[in-house]
Amino acid sequence: MATNSDANRIVITGIGLTSPNGNNLAEFRNNLLEGVSGIEHMEIRHMGKVAAGNCNFDEYKYLKKKMRKRGTRAGSIAVYCANEAIVDSGINMEEQDKDAIGIYLGITEHGNVETEEEIHQLYQNDLKTEFWSHHHNPRTVANAPAGEVSLNLGITGPSYTIGAACAAGNLGLIHGAQMIRAGEVQWALAGGISESTHTFGIFAAFASQGALGSDEDPTMATKPLDKDRNGIVVSEGGCVYVLESLEHAKARGAKIYGEIIGYHVNSDATDFVLPNSSRQIECMNKAMKKAGLGPDEIDIVNMHATGTGQGDIQECAAVREVFGPVANTHINATKGYIGHCMGAAGALELAGNLPSFEDGKVHGCRNIENLDPECAIDGLVIGAPVEKEVKTILNNSFGMLGINSAIIIAKYN
Amino acid sequence: MEQTEVRQKVLDIIADVALDEDLSNLDDSLALRDQLDLDSMDFLDIVMELKKRHQIEVPQADYPELATMDSCVTYLTPKFN
Numbered sequence: 344m345a346t347n348s349d350a351n352r353i354v355i356t357g358i359g360l361t362s363p364n365g366n367n368l369a370e371f372r373n374n375l376l377e378g379v380s381g382i383e384h385m386e387i388r389h390m391g392k393v394a395a396g397n398c399n400f401d402e403y404k405y406l407k408k409k410m411r412k413r414g415t416r417a418g419s420i421a422v423y424c425a426n427e428a429i430v431d432s433g434i435n436m437e438e439q440d441k442d443a444i445g446i447y448l449g450i451t452e453h454g455n456v457e458t459e460e461e462i463h464q465l466y467q468n469d470l471k472t473e474f475w476s477h478h479h480n481p482r483t484v485a486n487a488p489a490g491e492v493s494l495n496l497g498i499t500g501p502s503y504t505i506g507a508a509c510a511a512g513n514l515g516l517i518h519g520a521q522m523i524r525a526g527e528v529q530w531a532l533a534g535g536i537s538e539s540t541h542t543f544g545i546f547a548a549f550a551s552q553g554a555l556g557s558d559e560d561p562t563m564a565t566k567p568l569d570k571d572r573n574g575i576v577v578s579e580g581g582c583v584y585v586l587e588s589l590e591h592a593k594a595r596g597a598k599i600y601g602e603i604i605g606y607h608v609n610s611d612a613t614d615f616v617l618p619n620s621s622r623q624i625e626c627m628n629k630a631m632k633k634a635g636l637g638p639d640e641i642d643i644v645n646m647h648a649t650g651t652g653q654g655d656i657q658e659c660a661a662v663r664e665v666f667g668p669v670a671n672t673h674i675n676a677t678k679g680y681i682g683h684c685m686g687a688a689g690a691l692e693l694a695g696n697l698p699s700f701e702d703g704k705v706h707g708c709r710n711i712e713n714l715d716p717e718c719a720i721d722g723l724v725i726g727a728p729v730e731k732e733v734k735t736i737l738n739n740s741f742g743m744l745g746i747n748s749a750i751i752i753a754k755y756n
Numbered sequence: 757m758e759q760t761e762v763r764q765k766v767l768d769i770i771a772d773v774a775l776d777e778d779l780s781n782l783d784d785s786l787a788l789r790d791q792l793d794l795d796s797m798d799f800l801d802i803v804m805e806l807k808k809r810h811q812i813e814v815p816q817a818d819y820p821e822l823a824t825m826d827s828c829v830t831y832l833t834p835k836f837n
Contacts, residue, residue, distance in 0.1 A: 407775070407776045409773070409774060476804070
């Protein structure tokens with residue numbers, strides 16, 4: 344990566360998150376270590392009962408009621424996470440140059456929730472478009488979640504979203520690091536957001552694809568890497584990081600969670616939905632090359648592992664190829680606890696592992712009762728956490744249309 | 757419909773639009789925007805709610821008639837009737 348001057352080294356100094364099993368990092372981490380699921384059954388329009396992961400943070404903690412009504416669920420998640428991250432970072436917004444702050448949020452998609460609701464209302468109104476809301480356009484523009492953060496915090500620097508399917512959480516972080524390093528902003532709010540549980544379409548599409556996870560017990564509805572897995576549980580969530588240069592962080596005496604030491608993004612160019620192990624291998628290898636590390640120097644690999652039949656096998660083949668021969672690397676996955684938080688997945692799942700630098704534990708995978716032999720990898724942590732000194736984490740996030748991302752975070756000394 | 761009823765119906769709409777505002781001390785003779793945190797989108801919300809709830813159309817040229825509560829009541833009472 345670039346040069347090693349403190350101005351070019353990018354560190355994480357604040358984390359704000361909401362996941363189906365926690366509304367801050369401590370709660371989320373504790374529930375990952377304790378095996379607590381955030382998946383429940385919910386009723387969804389046109390489909391009835393489905394397993395899903397919803398967040399229960401206080402939407403009005405940082406947002407006025409009027410602005411919540413005017414905006415979007417994705418925006419409310421983003422505003423909550425951004426504010427929590429700033430509080431966590433210790434940054435005093437009154438002292439900031441608001442023009443020098445960037446907001447970069449990864450999204451899988453945006454606007455489906457609002458569009459579906461409008462179409463529903465249209466049918467309730469006998470297809471009279473005169474009742475179509477004037478809020479439709481500002482709610483559905485792709486930059487809405489980032490724009491709502493800008494409005495909420497009075498940040499006048501660049502604010503936009505990055506559409507990268509389910510790799511988007513990592514992409515938000517990567518883009519934030521790039522923009523700071525390029526000198527475009529002093530520091531950034533970067534991560535990923537998803538409100539997908541509020542649209543029936545995503546559930547129905549996964550069901551049609553034969554990839555919607557289900558079980559009588561909703562906490563068992565998604566079983567990544569298990570032989571009996573039957574698909575994805577759709578979840579919402581958000582995770583926003585404060586990113587800044589090491590120089591900037593040192594100058595203000597910030598607590599440093601970790602340093603972004605490597606990343607890579609590439610594309611399969613092979614299929615709309617099926618992943619490609621070869622490109623995933625290249626992605627992880629190139630991220631490690633940028634970090635100047637070999638596979639034996641990666642302590643944790645967090646898999647994307649969505650719980651689909653083919654996706655898990657393909658990723659396991661890739662991870663086995665790179666890390667299988669290495670005794671040091673421990674491997675885990677998060678979606679058995681919280682489902683697939685889509686655009687937030689990468690950022691959230693990374694956050695779930697970052698406390699390993701401090702507590703020396705690697706959380707296990709949830710819901711593996713009968714490991715699929717095709718998903719067996721040496722170093723896979725199943726169930727209870729294991730003790731291990733952790734200095735590096737590689738976080739995988741992949742998405743539809745064949746986008747792959749890997750980001751590597753190192754413990755800061 | 758009496759003017760007091762019209763006022764209440766307008767107030768109900770404003771309460772649903774200006775969700776964070778205290779409407780108890782509203783001065784009916786002063787501009788709503790000088791007393792409440794209302795912007796152009798809020799006014800469009802009020803116009804939309806009049807249409808949805810009471811089938812009352814307010815053409816764009818008449819928007820200034822919604823400036824104060826007094827002017828709202830004066831303008832809307834015939835339309836409610």
